Amino acid sequence: MALSEIQIKKAKAAERPYKLADGEGLFLLVQKNGSKLWRLKYRYHGKEKLLSFGAYPEVGIAAARELKRAAKGVLAEGRDPMVHKPGRDFEEAKTFRAIATMWHENRASSLNPAHAKRVWSRMEQDVLPVLGELMMHEITPPEVLKVIRKIEERGALDISRRAKQCIGQVFQFAIASGLCDSDPTAHLRGALKPRPRVKHMAKLPLAQLPELIIKMERYQEEGERRSEITRAALTFALLTWVRTKELRFAKKHEFEGLVGDSPVWRIGADRMKMGREHIVPLSRQAASLAQDMISKSEGEYVFPGQKPKMPLSENTMIYGLYRLGYHGRQTVHGFRGLASTWANEQLVEVGEPPMWIRRYHEDWVELQLAHSEENEVRGAYNAAEYLAPRRAMLQDWADFLDSIGGKARNIAVLRAA
Incomplete structure (x- = not known):
């Protein structure tokens, strides 16, 4: 039986995530934190896969069903909807910019406001101009390294490391949300320029x-x-x-x-x-x-x-x-x-x-x-x-x-x- 708007609104968080089926593989995943995520279960070449359509209420029932129909149409053509995105709205939802925005909004309330503003400002200045319009699955380690190298060229080695850390966090958020399968920053260990030796200010014993x-x-x-x-x-x-x-x-x-x-x-x-x-x-x-x-x-x-x-x-x-x-x-x-x-x-x-x-x-x-404090959880203090x-x-x-x-x-x- 198809879901109704009132069913979705009344769905409450539980001790474990649970599914509300809408039909034809489309379901709403209700997380322990109360978030509600649209998912489509389908098979491609005999392998079961999951496609994410975003979160409710940003993506409503009608939009989720339309995306499901588009994905089914791509599947009927013998193509994988995970790779061949069904429709412009769905494509935009899986760009690095879109996922980075979701990542930032998801965590901003737990951060010191000034720190949260600095993090997003660095993303807008250094990362989004290069990666923003790329699809998550299209971003490779060399693409990320290109961003890092550009920052390193101006001598900002601390900022280059923070940029890599933020990009990795966006990918980890996307993986947890079912929006991509891997984190390209995991392959960059050893590729970044080392920090120069710190010159400590003179002090007595x-x-x-x-x-x-x-x-x-x-x-x-x-x-x-x-x-x-x-x-x-x-x-x-x-x-x-x-x-x-x-x-x-x-x-x-x-x-x-x-x-x-x-x-x-x-x-x-x-x-x-x-x-x-x-x-x-x-x-x-x-x-x-x-x-x-x-x-x-x-x-x-x-x-x-x-x-x-x-x-x-x-x-x-x-x-x-x-x-x-x-x-x-x-x-x-x-x-x-x-x-x-x-x-x-x-x-x-x-x-x-x-x-x-x-x-x-x-x-x-x-x-x-x-x-x-580079660890942002510890850094978000009163x-x-x-x-x-x-x-x-x-x-x-x-x-x-x-x-x-x-x-x-x-x-x-x-x-x-």
Whole structure:
């Protein structure tokens, strides 16, 4: 018996996918997530095959039956409707552009909106102009590699890898939906240009950090106010693990709750490398320093430059480290590496029999550093995620700096005596 519109609308998701038959091999597959997909079961040269006509309600009953009739007509001519598409609408439904759109819409709600926009923008710029109008089964590994090579030519090796990843995800979505049989990106392993060796920013061994802290505290420049601002900026960067650009343009209104128990610094998406807001929980030491600098600043910037209403210049902090004797040994960006090394080396003993585990989860460290997350499921987070454990981690770090700085001062006093 043919299906009715009301039957389809009332069909609910169940523990397992199930079929609602419409006749002559056409049926509606109701998935566990509630999606409803049109399928046509047919035989070609003795082999049973499945043809997909899209999802309900985008493809209604009448459209699905018309596509079935067209497919049957192709079959009667001795041709496989999987290869010889029945009708323009069906052809368009199986282009890479159409399937990529379905893939993106299916997952967009689970992603950070800014991240979802970036992903689709990369697809429109680099992938769709080449693959968009091709049928899924027509796309071969060389066709995909052509897309990748074009991106590599402009030196964007990270973007080329992300493009390959997205293309592969579109094909995996199509395979799961019965729209194609294979993923051409699976054959590209080893074909992409290798990333150049990463040049890490200079950083000291942790054992030399106490000496750096003492030198920073004694930093002197051409004037006491300038010295104070440079000292404060260097110290604040060390306490918060942020990038130089993020700190230089810090504005007073970005700081919240400095006199409370949960002070934060809210950095806008426009200043972040990954284009999303970053919330920095502040230790007591960082909050006190921010409060002091805000009270003394005449303009909107927390760390003003030579002109009070302008931000700190781009080279002030790194030149400060040069004056302290750390040229080629320590950069401001390298503070992040020092902090990350410390955090990743902290262990705690638990259980019986005892075992050692990380004190700070790797996600807390990576989120505090505002690193890119290539795994998009882990990357789709709320900006405030892990705020409490990150606050505890930064407070431990600030207390550690105080501790080793105090010990270094005591040793210096004893040596001078």
